[in-house]
Amino acid sequence: MANVIIKWQPGSRTFIGIDSTKHSVVLSTTDEGVGMKPSELLLVAVGSCTAVDVVNILEKKRFQLNSLEIQVSGEQDTEPPWTFHKIHIHYKLQGAELTDKAVEQAIHLSEEKYCSVSATVRATAEISTSYEIL
Numbered sequence: 001m002a003n004v005i006i007k008w009q010p011g012s013r014t015f016i017g018i019d020s021t022k023h024s025v026v027l028s029t030t031d032e033g034v035g036m037k038p039s040e041l042l043l044v045a046v047g048s049c050t051a052v053d054v055v056n057i058l059e060k061k062r063f064q065l066n067s068l069e070i071q072v073s074g075e076q077d078t079e080p081p082w083t084f085h086k087i088h089i090h091y092k093l094q095g096a097e098l099t100d101k102a103v104e105q106a107i108h109l110s111e112e113k114y115c116s117v118s119a120t121v122r123a124t125a126e127i128s129t130s131y132e133i134l
Helices: 038-060 100-114 116-121
Strands: 005-009 014-018 024-028 067-076 084-094 126-133
Touching: 024 038, 038 067, 038 084, 038 100, 038 116, 084 100, 100 116, 100 126
Parallel strands: 084 126
Antiparallel strands: 005 014, 014 024, 067 084
16 A cells, blocks of 8 residues: 655645655645646655656566656646546657667556556546657
């Protein structure tokens, strides 16, 4: 079971999220401007979950990966609770001898088998992907 702790910073709209390994992230409202917006942290979670998968899969296939950048964008409903209805994940990869086939397979495996965050979010949001090998 996953467990996290959220601690409110009194006198503000700022919170500290602490994961099970004691790593933390600062979250806040837009007005505070100190930490990440919780809704955008969801996009970070989607992107970082698939990043871990894609790196692991390509390394297991013995592809040299020199860099990976993932851009995640989301479209939200205009009314509360502002649910994400579309999320797009764009991968920018660089590495010697990377092939379209290897990248497509890694992304597909992450989407369909390994990424727990995407699997959870997919119930309410359409997730699309694209990539470019630099």
